[in-house]
Amino acid sequence: MRDGEQTPGVALTKDKKLLIARALDEMGVSIIEAGSAITSKGERESIKAVANAGLKAEICSYCRIVKSDVDHALECDVDSIHLVAPVSDLHIRTKIKKDRDAVRQIAAEVTEYAKDHGLIVELSGEDASRADPEFLKAIYADGIAAGADRLCFCDTVGLLVPERTTKIFRDLTSSLKAPISIHCHNDFGFATANTVAALAAGAKQAHVTVNGLGERAGNASLEEVVTSLEWLYKYNTGIKHEMIYRTSRLVSRLTGIPVSPNKALVGGNAFTHEAGIHVHGLLADKATYEPMSPGYIGRQRQIVLGKHAGRSSITLALKEMGLVADEAQTEEIFNRVKQMGDQGKHVTDADLHTIAETVLDIYKEPLVKLEEFTIVSGNRVTPTASIKLNVKDKAIVQAGIGNGPVDAVINAIRRAVSSCAEDIILEEYHVDSITGGTDALVEVRVKLSKDGKEVTASGARTDIIMASVEAVMNGMNRLIRAE
Numbered sequence: 001m002r003d004g005e006q007t008p009g010v011a012l013t014k015d016k017k018l019l020i021a022r023a024l025d026e027m028g029v030s031i032i033e034a035g036s037a038i039t040s041k042g043e044r045e046s047i048k049a050v051a052n053a054g055l056k057a058e059i060c061s062y063c064r065i066v067k068s069d070v071d072h073a074l075e076c077d078v079d080s081i082h083l084v085a086p087v088s089d090l091h092i093r094t095k096i097k098k099d100r101d102a103v104r105q106i107a108a109e110v111t112e113y114a115k116d117h118g119l120i121v122e123l124s125g126e127d128a129s130r131a132d133p134e135f136l137k138a139i140y141a142d143g144i145a146a147g148a149d150r151l152c153f154c155d156t157v158g159l160l161v162p163e164r165t166t167k168i169f170r171d172l173t174s175s176l177k178a179p180i181s182i183h184c185h186n187d188f189g190f191a192t193a194n195t196v197a198a199l200a201a202g203a204k205q206a207h208v209t210v211n212g213l214g215e216r217a218g219n220a221s222l223e224e225v226v227t228s229l230e231w232l233y234k235y236n237t238g239i240k241h242e243m244i245y246r247t248s249r250l251v252s253r254l255t256g257i258p259v260s261p262n263k264a265l266v267g268g269n270a271f272t273h274e275a276g277i278h279v280h281g282l283l284a285d286k287a288t289y290e291p292m293s294p295g296y297i298g299r300q301r302q303i304v305l306g307k308h309a310g311r312s313s314i315t316l317a318l319k320e321m322g323l324v325a326d327e328a329q330t331e332e333i334f335n336r337v338k339q340m341g342d343q344g345k346h347v348t349d350a351d352l353h354t355i356a357e358t359v360l361d362i363y364k365e366p367l368v369k370l371e372e373f374t375i376v377s378g379n380r381v382t383p384t385a386s387i388k389l390n391v392k393d394k395a396i397v398q399a400g401i402g403n404g405p406v407d408a409v410i411n412a413i414r415r416a417v418s419s420c421a422e423d424i425i426l427e428e429y430h431v432d433s434i435t436g437g438t439d440a441l442v443e444v445r446v447k448l449s450k451d452g453k454e455v456t457a458s459g460a461r462t463d464i465i466m467a468s469v470e471a472v473m474n475g476m477n478r479l480i481r482a483e
Contacts, residue, residue: 001237002181002207003222004033004060004082005214014046016254018053023250024210025055027243029222031205033082036062037072047076058120065103065110070117080120082152083111087136088127091156100135108142115147122181124152129159133168137175144178150205151180155194158187158217162197173202181205184220186212191220196228210251211259211266223248223265223297231292244297246452249427265297268428268447272302300454305337305347321349323356332359346445350457350474366477367392368417375465377405385409389416406468413472417480424450424479426472431464444468448475455479 003024012020017034024032034050035043051059060080063069073081085107086092092103107123114121123143125136140151153172160168165182172180182198184191184207195206212221223244229235248266252259261268271294286293286301294301303317314334318325325333336355340347357364373387385408386399400412410426417424428447443460444467455478459470 001029001222001226001239002031002033002060002205003029003209004031004035004062004207005209005219010213010255010257012046012254014042014049017046018049020210020251020254021050021053021055021057021059023243023247025057026240027247028237028239029057030238031058031060031080033060033062033207034076034078036069037076037078038063038066038069044072044076047073047078051077051079060120060122063110063114065106067110067113070110070114070119073114073119074117078119080122080149081114082122082124083107083114083148084124084126084154085139086127087125087139088130089132090130091127104139104142107139108146111143111146111148120150121148122150122152123148124154124181124183126154127156128153129155129157129164129168133171137172140172140176140178140180144176148178151176151178152183152205152207153180153198153203154183155185155191158185158190160184160194161190162193165194165197166201169198169201169203179204181207182220183207185214186217186219189217191218192224192228195220195225196233199229200233211248211257211263213251213255213257221264227265227292227297231296241296242298245299249425249449253425266299268302270294271299272304298452300452302454305341305352309334309337309341309347317352318356321353321356323360323362325356325360329359346443346456346458348445348456348458348474350455350478353478364481366473367480368473368477370469370473371395373409373412373469375405375409377408383408385412387412387416389413391417405465409465409469410472413469413476417476424448424476427454429468431467442467444471446471446475448472448479450479453479 021032034047037044037047047061058079060082061073061076061078063073063081063083065083065085070081085103086095092098092100111121111123125131128136180203182195182203184194199206206225208222208225209219210222212218226237226239226241229237230241245266259267303313305313305317311334314330314337333356337347369390371388371390373385375385377383382401383405384401388397396416398412398416400408400415402408402411426446427449430445432443441460441462442464443458445458447454447456455475457471457475459467461467
């Protein structure tokens with residue numbers, strides 16, 4: 001399994017690349033394409049840092065069939081290069097303005113040059129799905145003769161379908177004496193299907209990316225390919241599947257690219273249930289509406305409560321919170337949740353917990369209480385927040401800075417509660433205006449996580465900063481109390 005692809009609009013710092021590389025290595029990814037060394041000095045520094053981080057994975061740099069690209073890769077101490085040669089007539093004619101014979105000669109020469117300098121070489125055919133099959137085999141054969149360790153078939157603009165993929169890879173794997181990889185783009189939504197089809201037809205390696213990130217519509221998704229192979233094909237990939245969701249969230253936070261709620265496996269809705277008929281089935285057997293246990297990829301089941309919720313939703317949600325209610329109490333909790341849903345309000349975990357505690361006559365003192373906070377912000381000052389909290393009966397004063405006043409105050413809160421909850425992560429933050437005007441009532445909804453457990457919470461005020469503080473404090477108290 002191999003991970004790596006450039007994504008438009010994302011420029012990761014060295015520290016962020018290291019964090020992602022370490023997570024991929026811990027997960028069991030065998031090859032990490034850490035970037036393209038020719039890009040810039042900063043990119044080379046990042047690749048070199050990953051290459052010298054002591055990881056088990058093979059570290060690779062993307063290279064064109066240009067010797068200077070190989071030289072820059074060598075500066076980065078990488079183990080291998082992904083040497084990409086254009087193989088379709090369209091790419092040969094428009095990108096490098098040469099003919100087929102010239103491409104064959106240059107690809108073989110650069111392969112030999114890289115091998116002479118001690119690099120593992122994966123020779124890749126760019127736009128292979130639009131290339132003449134016989135020319136593609138010829139350039140691969142030249143690469144093998146020049147010492148290429150692996151070959152790669154690139155479906156550069158996502159034109160393959162599974163049936164054609166199967167036919168191509170049966171032919172290539174039976175006629176070439178080197179392992180071949182599959183690299184799929186998702187322009188038509190077939191990237192995962194084509195990748196799995198290629199592996200089933202003899203491909204030895206798959207190029208994938210976390211969350212399917214990549215150029216245009218992205219690449220084959222690591223989480224989809226791995227889970228399909230493990231769960232549907234019963235093939236042991238060697239990937240620690242329980243780390244999939246955690247790594248997905250890490251990559252999303254560091255790249256700044258959110259995961260679509262309906263994204264397979266790692267999207268927010270993937271293991272979320274609201275409709276009463278679905279939750280009724282889950283109570284009888286989780287398999288009724290879940291293809292696998294969410295714990296398989298390191299997730300938790302989420303029960304969304306609102307106007308579509310049924311009594312079974314309340315029963316299951318209370319059970320997962322560790323609360324026990326009799327029939328009359330469950331009915332009262334159900335009616336209160338329905339009332340909130342009918343008013344258009346999102347019923348968060350914290351809301352349900354408050355309702356349940358009220359109905360069940362339970363009162364739990366918040367472990368973290370807000371005493372006061374102050375914000376300084378403006379167009380010529382770094383937004384700064386100071387905050388005073390009561391944390392487990394101990395007064396704590398802290399300060400934080402951020403990209404804006406809300407970011408600053410949340411950072412200050414996280415620093416203040418670090419003694420009991422230093423690894424709480426703000427996963428999602430949403431703001432909705434409930435009323436109109438500059439004095440509008442706003443609702444802030446957040447999703448927080450700690451050690452794999454997630455909670456949702458909300459705050460509603462005319463002051464967006466206070467609403468944000470209220471939401472984060474509610475969520476933090478739920479997470480800390482759950483420990």
